[in-house]
Amino acid sequence: MEKQNWWQRAVVYQVYPRSFQDSNGDGIGDLGGVIKRLPYIKKLGADVIWLNPIYKSPDKDNGYDISDYRDIQPKFGDMQTFDTLVAKAHESGIKILMDLVVNHTSDQHEWFKESRKSKDNPYRDFYIWRDGKKGKAPNNWGSYFGGSTWKYDEQTGQYYLHLFAEGQPDLNWENPRMREQVWELMRFWLDKGVDGFRMDVINFISKPEGLPDAPNPEHALYGNAEPLVADGAKLNDYLKEMHDKVLARYNVMSVGEMPSSKPEDAVQYTGLDAGELNMVFQFDHVTLAANPDPRLGKWNDQPVKLTDLKASLSRWQYALDGKGWNSLYWNNHDQPRAVSRFGNDTPEYRVRSAKMLGTTLHMMQGTPYIYQGEELGMTNSHFTDLSQYEDIESLAAYHQLVDQERLVDHDTMMRYLATKSRDNARTPMQWDRSQNAGFTDGEPWLSVNANHEKINAQDELKDTDSVFYYYQKLIQLRHHSDLIVYGDYQELDPDDNEVFAYQRHYKGEKLLVISNFTDHELSRDYGQAAAQKKLIGNYDDDLGVTLRPYETKVYQFDAGR
Ligand code: TEU
Numbered sequence: 289m290e291k292q293n294w295w296q297r298a299v300v301y302q303v304y305p306r307s308f309q310d311s312n313g314d315g316i317g318d319l320g321g322v323i324k325r326l327p328y329i330k331k332l333g334a335d336v337i338w339l340n341p342i343y344k345s346p347d348k349d350n351g352y353d354i355s356d357y358r359d360i361q362p363k364f365g366d367m368q369t370f371d372t373l374v375a376k377a378h379e380s381g382i383k384i385l386m387d388l389v390v391n392h393t394s395d396q397h398e399w400f401k402e403s404r405k406s407k408d409n410p411y412r413d414f415y416i417w418r419d420g421k422k423g424k425a426p427n428n429w430g431s432y433f434g435g436s437t438w439k440y441d442e443q444t445g446q447y448y449l450h451l452f453a454e455g456q457p458d459l460n461w462e463n464p465r466m467r468e469q470v471w472e473l474m475r476f477w478l479d480k481g482v483d484g485f486r487m488d489v490i491n492f493i494s495k496p497e498g499l500p501d502a503p504n505p506e507h508a509l510y511g512n513a514e515p516l517v518a519d520g521a522k523l524n525d526y527l528k529e530m531h532d533k534v535l536a537r538y539n540v541m542s543v544g545e546m547p548s549s550k551p552e553d554a555v556q557y558t559g560l561d562a563g564e565l566n567m568v569f570q571f572d573h574v575t576l577a578a579n580p581d582p583r584l585g586k587w588n589d590q591p592v593k594l595t596d597l598k599a600s601l602s603r604w605q606y607a608l609d610g611k612g613w614n615s616l617y618w619n620n621h622d623q624p625r626a627v628s629r630f631g632n633d634t635p636e637y638r639v640r641s642a643k644m645l646g647t648t649l650h651m652m653q654g655t656p657y658i659y660q661g662e663e664l665g666m667t668n669s670h671f672t673d674l675s676q677y678e679d680i681e682s683l684a685a686y687h688q689l690v691d692q693e694r695l696v697d698h699d700t701m702m703r704y705l706a707t708k709s710r711d712n713a714r715t716p717m718q719w720d721r722s723q724n725a726g727f728t729d730g731e732p733w734l735s736v737n738a739n740h741e742k743i744n745a746q747d748e749l750k751d752t753d754s755v756f757y758y759y760q761k762l763i764q765l766r767h768h769s770d771l772i773v774y775g776d777y778q779e780l781d782p783d784d785n786e787v788f789a790y791q792r793h794y795k796g797e798k799l800l801v802i803s804n805f806t807d808h809e810l811s812r813d814y815g816q817a818a819a820q821k822k823l824i825g826n827y828d829d830d831l832g833v834t835l836r837p838y839e840t841k842v843y844q845f846d847a848g849r
């Protein structure tokens with residue numbers, strides 16, 4: 289390979305603007321807040337900020353339902369504030385990645401308003417309209433947010449497709465005029481100086497010919513159509529066209545969100561010479577816990593087996609090495625908090641296990657993503673009352689599984705939500721110990737986690753042993769090491785269900801990473817005694833083959849050893 293691109297050495301910090309920092313007391317984070325906190329992100333050392341959608345939106349799905357691609361959500365600010373943000377970020381050497389949501393728009397987008405007017409409207413074919421079948425929906429697909437993916441529209445007597453909420457109609461990518469509009473809006477932002485895109489469910493844009501029934505109606509909730517709509521026949525063509533007509537003309541980065549894509553698919557999309565995308569967000573390692581009942585979709589509270597997690601991450605490391613490029617993430621705005629899910633968020637082990645997880649991920653090959661608050665070891669929200677949840681997915685799932693289908697009872701569902709709800713990641717950023725954690729002077733749109741008195745940026749910035757400074761060091765190590773950026777990957781002892789160990793090689797040098805995923809002491813010998821250097825670890829001293837609870841350590845071996 290050895291093709292060097294700026295995004296291969298970069299670390300991305302994900303900002304969920306709604307929950308990051310409020311600057312005007314309305315309880316909603318905004319662009320002014322992001323500007324205020326740029327020095328914090330700079331101090332951490334991240335190279336890129338990925339902003340979740342900040343466009344004009346009715347907010348049915350927190351901005352993933354866009355009504356105007358060229359305007360800013362008024363709650364978040366205006367175009368002038370946005371331009372200031374980009375300028376200030378660039379002044380501090382930080383790039384800005386926008387969220388591109390073009391599998392669907394809002395039903396309030398002008399295109400859709402036109403489209404639904406009449407069958408011969410010039411925008412009709414911007415969306416996917418079908419006749420019903422015997423008075424019912426055109427097929428049996430279930431939406432991610434409950435019910436059918438089809439919504440009947442009185443005005444023209446046809447149904448439109450929405451894989452997500454009713455207010456999120458799917459765009460028709462078969463239509464070249466529609467695609468041209470997408471290329472134009474991408475150029476609009478790139479010409480403003482943004483540095484690339486994270487592309488929402490971009491592997492869903494090519495729908496299967498004829499829109500056939502899904503073979504698994506029992507998965508009615510949470511996208512039983514996923515196997516059919518993911519990685520469709522024309523996806524490569526669309527991505528190549530996007531690359532040739534837009535991306536190739538700018539020095540920017542692109543990451544496609546791709547639920548259920550397999551490594552073989554990702555090699556095609558991210559192939560270093562394929563001319564499509566730079567990397568994808570795969571979902572393997574965040575969809576491991578199997579649910580005994582497929583009708584429940586993602587809802588369960590099963591722990592993940594370490595051997596499964598290792599196999600999953602390793603599979604992607606091997607498959608893309610030298611051929612494509614990985615993105616590395618433990619969590620984001622859709623996933624539970626890393627330390628609560630894969631580590632241990634009790635007071636005794638939270639800090640140790642957060643550092644252990646960070647190390648395990650950041651020493652792999654790929655571009656690491658840090659979700660806001662992960663660098664503080666922020667935990668799941670631990671909500672106990674349904675009224676505390678705001679997320680459309682969580683509420684729709686409760687409604688369908690508890691009220692309508694009676695598949696689970698209230699208490700069970702509350703446990704599932706506490707484990708998997710997207711709101712776990714969306715509680716406000718914990719800046720300090722004050723009542724609303726320094727997030728807002730007003731009433732926060734989503735409750736602040738009570739543990740902000742113990743877990744917050746202000747305290748961590750005063751403590752040299754904090755998760756924050758540990759992440760800062762992880763980032764610095766990557767910036768200065770070709771071994772970490774480019775080295776190949778080799779998993780050690782795949783059957784070990786307690787320790788995740790792997791090594792990396794580059795030009796004769798070797799990196800050895802050892803992480804204890806348990807709360808007890810273990811002993812493992814990978815020849816660490818022969819290392820020249822210990823790069824980082826989460827205990828001050830080193831007991832050699834002994835691994836204390838959640839201990840992690842990284843060793844470097846010189847060339848020729
Ligand atoms: O998520 C896509 C996706 O696959 C969702 O099913 C998501 O992973 C799921 O909610 C997890 O349980 C993207 C966005 O990241 C998400 O916030 C949006 O709601 C969704 O697309 C629709 O735009």
Ligand code: CA
Nearest residue numbers: 310312316318
């Ligand atoms: Ca605000």
